[in-house]
Amino acid sequence: MGLEYHVAKNGSDNGQGTKQDPFLTINRAASVAVAGDTIIVHEGEYREWVKPKHGGLSDRRRITYQAAEGEKVVIKGSEQIKDWELVEGSIWKVVLPNEFFGDYNPYKEELFGDWVVYNPGRHLGDVYLNGMSFYEAEELEQLKNPEVKTETYDHWTRTTVSVVNPEQTKYLWYAEVDEKNTTIYANFHDSNPNEELVEINVRKACFYPEETGLDYITVRGFEMAQAATPWTPPTADQPGLIGPHWSKGWIIEDNIIHDSKCSAISIGKEASTGQNFRTVRKDKPGYHYQIETVFAAQHAGWTKERVGSHIIRNNVIYDCGQNAIVGHLGCIFSEIYNNHIYNIGIKREFYGHEIAGIKLHAAIDVQIHNNRIHDCSLGTWLDWQIQGTRVSKNIYYRNSRDLFVEVTSGPFIFDHNIFTADYALDNHAQGGAYINNLIAGKMAHFKMLDRSTPYHVPHSTEIAGFAPVYGGDDRFFNNIFVGKEGIDRVGTAQFNGYTTSLDEYIEKVHEEEGDHEVFNKVEQPVYINQNAYFHGAEAFEREEVKLEDKQFNPEVEIIDKGKEVYLSIELPENFESFLGDIHETDTLERTRLSDAEFENPDGSDVILNTDLLGTQKEGKSVLGPIANLKAGKNMIKIWG
Known part of the structure; x- marks a missing residue:
């Protein structure tokens, strides 16, 4: 057991930091707390930038900062x-x-x-x-x-x-x-x-160390607001209103975080590996500088042992100009769950290519699940080196776009999510598995042959190679696609003309002589089966088993009652008789380019048998994210 320090508005920084003689500022406690210690902050408003001076030594020997139980503690950058x-x-x-x-x-x-x-x-x-x-x-x-x-x-x-x-x-x-x-x-x-x-x-941050490498810190139960945070691209320092600043093993939980000029929680990179060189030097594309950033980070010790493995859970994050959660490289092996994220990037005072509720680059083995994300310019944007990443059981609604996955070769999994934006999914990637989702909006599918990006040795930051995005190498099983009036490209028909097995792909590639150029001419295999298509959604031409009714309108609606959220959906009479298989590592073909299996972060087989509400499925089940969907009208509480 470590020491317990107290901070209160009636305290003094010349005090002892005890409950009877508390410190006045959180920074005073931060200057003396070491591994195993706990800092308890009592009710009041603290206008300071908390800059931890020491870190913990392990997951069990943390430094914990927490609001006193039942007391409202606000840290402001104003x-x-x-x-x-x-x-x-x-x-x-x-x-x-x-x-x-x-x-x-x-x-x-x-x-x-x-x-x-x-x-x-x-x-x-x-x-x-x-x-x-x-x-x-x-x-x-x-x-x-x-x-x-x-x-x-x-x-x-x-x-x-x-x-x-x-x-x-x-x-x-x-x-x-x-x-x-x-x-x-x-x-x-x-x-x-x-x-x-x-x-x-007036302050850049509310809770952010100036030094890197301060590991194993827990921040719990605060309200934090009004920080003058700078723009956070993947090629620059990425300070947030709160964040670990290139450290390992932080837990940020049960906080209310709002009104960050740019980003709220940052689990991203620091300045030494690149600082806006595209904008400052103007001599090379940002794409090249981002590649250099990845290698610079490797030289600086970008490994699981040095950085990442953070937990961000049970936070409410809103009213931020760029991101609720941002990170490049430093986000590896992290878990983000049970967060309520909304009103991100909607003031539109400025615009750039890094705005989303969650915007991560190189999110190796990151698990994003059970979050509620709405009223954002873009819900979640996963970019570069999305390998071993899983996005599961999240609820997206009233976003301009729900999900964007870009220039990556997988493997990554999106399962048991609800996507309801008119623009539900931007797919500029390959090597994905989309399983048991409700997708009520269009899915745009693009190749990216002019940007070759890294892929990795599985469950590692070691680079195994580079590849452009050829399109395809995706898996779609057990999804419900719902079209909307005036919205095109809903469903999987945009994969028409693609091959359906690696053997077929290899055979077609070798029908003519050549090397790399012949791979640009043949569409990668896709694995698409047992999906449902309603209200104009269109199926892949070679999908063998599907449930299709272009005239039927499920009238999907997300009903937001504040603390509770409901899904309203109507399904046809034959819905319950059409069952999909449970998918796992053995049923999901390996990715072609990264040559990797769909697995859990620890290398064990992944089994996608738990629905959005936590119900475990024993065998074949109805399609979509919720195992107890029925024919006819459904009104199901999905949050709260």
Whole structure:
């Protein structure tokens, strides 16, 4: 048993840190706690950036930071501002000396970095009125005519469209920074900012070590908010509002995390392996710098023994500009589950190619399950080296897109999920297994022959080779596909023309002489059987056993009642008589390019026999994510 330190608002940093004589700041406790110790923080608001100084030594010898049981503890990256001066109408200003911000002034720091596509001068600062985040104006004059024009960016046409959001057109801020002062202007409309709670974010993070390699830390039970986090691409340092900063074995659980300018929880890389070189140097594509980042990380000790293996569970994460959870390389071997993620990337003050509820690169053997993800610009985006990754029993709804998997060769598994966005699945990958999902939206399928990306020795960070994405080498079993009016590409018909076995593929490839070029001409095998297709969804032309009724409309609906979520779906009379097999390692063909089996992270056989609600199936079962789906009308509680 280690020591127990206490922190309270009536304490002193000159105290002993006991319950009777507590410290005043969490950082004071962080400076003395060592492996095995526990820091208990008592009720109150702590405006500080907690920077752990020591780490634990093993999973059993952790340093634990936790809110006192039954007490509300809030850590904020902001400061309250009371000295506002009325300028004209409802526009107020405050003048702050630059020393107020130290060496990090969010109202001077612009959002910047690789893969930022649209940013009309946005900064990392923000203004909050009673907890509500404002929008940054591009010019001071806009505060007099407070219409917020945001940009939506079409990934495929590379065009931007200005949109006025009528529900969020009122609250704008604008800042000017000179050599001595930072002046912030804000339109508060009917509110007097000196009589309300007005805050501005001033710190980069709320709980994030400055040093790397501080392992085995648990952070539990806090509310954390209002941090001026920077843009976090995979080719740069990736600080979040909270995160382990290139360490191993953190547990982040039972927290409420919100209002991070960019990313909330980061389990990503650090600066030494690359820092926005595409944007700074401009001499090579970001793709090349990302490859160099992978090798630089290997030279720096990117292994299971040094980094990753984090647990992120039971958190509520919302109102962040870029990600709820982000990570490149440092996310390996982690588990992310039972989190409620929403309102990510929906302010649209800026746009880039790294925005999603969960955005991970190189998520080797990462397990993402039982999460509720909704009202995000993109629910989950898994990119590069998605090998041994499993996304299981998650609920997606009201997202612009639900799932994007990109430039990877597998093996990876998506099973027993509910996808309901009109744009349900972006498949720019190969080597996946899609089993027992409900997919009520389109699935876009693309090849990526111009970007060869790494694959690995199974369950390892060791690189085994590189491959482009040829398309195919995917497995679709026991899914329910549901079409929607005006939405095309729902179902598996886009694989028409693909081979259906490795033997057939090899035979076709060798019908003509050649080497690598002949592999570009033949479609990889796909393994598709025992799926259901309703309301216009179309089946793969060579699917032998399927349930198909293009006219039948299941009328899929997700009913959100706050703490509880329900699935409403109607199924045809013959639904219960059409059963699918349970799939496991032995029934899922190995991936062609990475030459690996579908397995659990420990190398044991995977058996996909547990449904979204935790029911274990003993044999053949109905299709889709829930084992007790019936013919006719179903109303099933899926969360809460």
